[in-house]
Amino acid sequence: MEKQGHSEMGIIPSESHSHVKLLKINRELLVTHIRNTQCLVDNLLKNDYFSSEDAEIVCACPTQPDKVRKILDLVQSKGEEVSEFFLYVLQRLADAYVDLRPWLSETGFSPSELIQSKVVVNTDPVSRYTEKLRQQLGRDSKFVLCYAQKEELLLEETYTDTILELVGFRNESLGPLGSLACLLDHCTGVLSEQGETIFICGDAGVGKSMLLQRLQNLWATGLLDAEFKFFFHFRCRVFSCFKEGDTLCLRDLLFKHYCYPEQDPDEVFAFLLRFPQTALFTFDGLDELHSDFDLSSAPDTCSPWEPAHPLLLLANLLSGKLLKGAGKLLTARTGIEIPRQLLRKKVLLRGFAPSHLRAYTRKVFPDRAVRERLLAQLEANPNLCSLCAVPLFCWIIFRCFQHFGSVWDGSAQLPDCTVTLTDVFLLVTEVHLNRTQPTSLVQRNTRSRTETFRAGRGALRSLGQVAHWGMEKNLFVFGPEEVQAAEMQEEELQLGFLRAVPEQGLDGDQQSYEFFHLTLQAFFTAFFLVVDEKVSTQQLLSFFHEWAPPGGAGAESCYPSFLPFQCLKGSGLAGEDPFKNKDHFQFTNLFLCGLLSKAKQKLLRHLVPAAALRRKRKVLWSHLLASLQAYLKNLPRVQSGGFNQVQAMPTFLWMLRCIYETQSEKVGRLAAKGICANYLKLTYCNACSADCSALSFVLHHLRRRLALDLDNNNLNDYGVRELQPCFSRLTVIRTSTISGPTCKTGERSLVQLFITRSSSTRFQIPWPLLCSENHKEGLADMEATHK
Structure with missing residues (x-):
């Protein structure tokens, strides 16, 4: 095949296959576009085509074009093989000789097998800098510092995708984003072709930083879009560290404050300026940027060489005036x-979908039996399960299960250590307080829980004051007046417990806030009631009055236990539920019981006098x-039917939940003494399987036998298993359970067990079970318990 040459005017066919002649014809083209001579000399030396004397002759040339001419002279003088290898280096190191790509393509150059067997080393400054960036980012992104900042975890074993949603200028949904690759493409979800910035927003703990770290890791391992040769990652908070008078140019920002090229920084920077599309910048946490520097009073910076304040560089990078x-x-x-005008596309992170949660669970708990038990517990407790949609809370809840060991406790006895909702929220609080602490290269966070809460007492009290104020007034959005009244500092607003309300503030342009989760407001309200010394007995118990529906206890007599179906409309209770929309009060009571439990006194005695704690505990237990x-x-x-029946209502379940939260066997025994009937009906109480733990906590202290009816509630197999510790106190247990993992969606099974005390224990099941395999195992466990 005839080779073709190329000149400044076009392609010139060569008269033969001579590589020497090809170099000679295109000499001026090569002199003009070859800027990196060192890479050529290095490869010619490595393959013994150049001697050390040849290299010295090239280096002695005063200018870069002279060096290229001298290399060409020496290469051509050494014959066809050396000339062919010279072309092969230009072809292999396309990034180093980017301007020659079209010419090499047009010539149709194809190296021989001999030349292809030669080793080509890439000593190009741009390529070496790219490799250095990959090594640095690969090292920095391989591990992720856990939320408590006390250990590092492998990113590959931790990261799980979250829900990514494209949104418009007004935050209207534009549909889901399929993958991280779609985040960077030029077609999906583009709001403005003139915009330069892809904006990723989401609540605290939803995974924004983890997403960027995943992108860093993908780029470092070569799995991200290959067009990016540079990856620069900055935390926005570092721009707050510069003083008002500090200035630096873009080159110094990238090289001195991020990663410095080991060779020819001028050449690397020139390549970056010439091909800005090969660079990817990530800026994490704009909300963490705190500075009094007024950008409006400073002129724009469009020159990459002109020194300016780092915040101006950031603003002009985001706008596209730089790069x-x-x-x-x-x-x-x-x-x-x-x-x-800065927005190219906008993406909202929404946390874990159920499929993402299952994937994350598989990573954290590889053992299938442990994993299934954990998922069953989450399904049993809607309050915990809803929190797991947030990756931060999900990690905390999983860490609680790991710490207390309840996912491994498969015995029928009550575990020695049980994870309560208060445990979870105390860990949530500790983690958020610790995330504000500076990290060290050689030492992780070593503060104890006591030290963490003592250091954050002021912030927690301010948050509690705001939460309590809102709870008293049934308000969940707070304006600047409430924030100022609580003397809340800016850094306390950024702890992650509060989030800015997406809609416009209550007072025009002034920012309003709400707690990240309603249960967080309830927790901080209870925390305030416990640690504030000025809280009176009446204030401490104020939210317990919400247990009494209008008209007192007698108001529930409209639901007679012997005629349950006469008081039903469809599947719910007749009339308005007196407890509707009051869960926030009930959660406050629940957290109050948990915080005043004996197990939490060691922590709280450092925040409130011991005498005040004893007084509040005594008052609370007596009232409860x-x-x-x-x-x-x-x-x-x-x-x-020989039974003294009583129909309890949702209030009774909330009372049991609070008693369970105390984790006090003494309180459980005293509560059991108050149950005088021998047939307890809890039908249509909207009980979940987690309530079975609270029931069992109290009922296993009964001294007499009891019949228990839990029909028409939201229970699953896990709930039945949680009742096993109290089976020895039951004569009848009746429950309908939601299908387990092996059943079809929507199936339910109805179980009625008559337990008779005679020579042997008998189980009679009057109709077939829809989920027979699940319940065969459960019944075997029950029978083993009675034996």
Whole structure:
């Protein structure tokens, strides 16, 4: 095949296959476009085509074009093989000789097998800098510092995709984003072709930083878009460290404050300026940028060589006035907005979908039996399961299960250590407080829980004051007046417990806030009631009054236990549920019981005097037990079938939840004494399987036998297993359970067990079970318990 040459005017066919002649014809083209001579000399030396004297002759030339001419002279003088290898180096190191790509393609150059067997080393400054960036990012992104900042975890074993949603300028949904690759493409979800910045927003703990770290890791391992040769990652908070008078140029920002090229930084920077589309920038946490520097009073910086304040460099990078065409990703919490003219696309992170949660669970708990038990516990407790949609909370909840060991406890006895909702939220609080601490290269966070809470006492009290104020007034959005009244500092707003309300603030342009989760407001309200010394007994118990529906205990008598179906409309209770929309009060009571439990006194005694704690505990337990006894006493009773029946209501379940939260066997025994009936009906109480743990906690202290009816609630097989510790106290247990993992969606099984005390224990099941395999195992466990 005839080779072709190329000149400044076009392609010139060569008269033969001579590589020497090809170099001679295109000499001026090569002199003009070869800027890196050292890479050529290095490869010619390595393959013994050049001697050390040849290299010295080239280096002695005064200018770069002279060096190229001298290399060409020497190469051509050494014959065809050396000339062919010279062309092969230009072809293999396409990034180093990017301007010669079209010419090499047009010549149709194809190296021989001999030349292809030669080793080509890439000593090009740009390529070496790219490799250095890959090594640095690969090392930095391989491990992720856990949320408590006390250990490092492998990113590959931790990272799980979350829900990515494209949104418009007004945050209207534009549909899901299929993958991280779609985040960077030029077609999906583009709002403005003139925009330069891809804006990623989401609530605290939803995974914004993890997403950027995943991108870094993919790029470092060569799995991200190959067009990016540079990856620069900055945390926005570092721009707050510069003083008002500090200035630096773009070159110094990239090289001195991120990663310095080992060879020819001028050449690397020139390549970056010439091909900005080969660079990807990520800026994490715009909401963490705190500075008094006024950008509006400073002129724009369009020159990459002109020194300017680092914040100006950041602003002009995001706008495209610097390195126009480079990829730029910016993250911030929900409520932070950037000018529309900067937006190329906007992505909202929404946390874990059920499929993502299952994938994350597989990574954290490889053992299938442990994993299934954990998922069953999450399904049993809607409050915990809803929190798991947030990756941060999910990690905390999983860490709680790991720490207390309840996922491994398969025995029928009550575990020695049980994870309560208070345990989870105390760890949530500790993690958020620790995330504000500076990290060290050689030492991780070593603060104890006591030290963490003592250091954060002021912030927690301010948050509790705001939460309590809102709870008293049934308000869940707070304006600047409430924040100022609590003397809350800016850094306390950024802890992650509060988030900016996406809609416009209550007072025009002033920012409003809400707690990240309603249960967080309830927790901080309870925390305030416990640690504030000025809280009176009446204030401490104020939210317990919400247990009493309008009209007192007698108001529930409209639901007679012997005629349950006469008081039903469809599948719910007739009339308005007196407890509707009051869960936030009930959660406050629950957290109050948990915080005042004996196990938490070691922590709280460093925040509040011991005498005040004892007084509050005594008052709370007395009120709790008296309320339970009075409640049960006032419920109507019916004699039927030899049983003294009583129909309890959702209030009773909330009382049991609070008793369970105390984890006090003494309180459980006293509560059991108040149950005088021998047939307890809890039908249509919207009980979940987690409530079975609370039931079992109290009922296994009964001294008499009891029949228990839990029909028409939201229970699953896990709930039945949680009741096993109290089976020895039951004569009848009746429950309908939601299908387990092996059943079809929507199936339910109805179990009625008559337990008779005779020479042997008998189980009678009057109809077939829809989920027979699941319940065969459960019944075997029950029978083993009684034996």
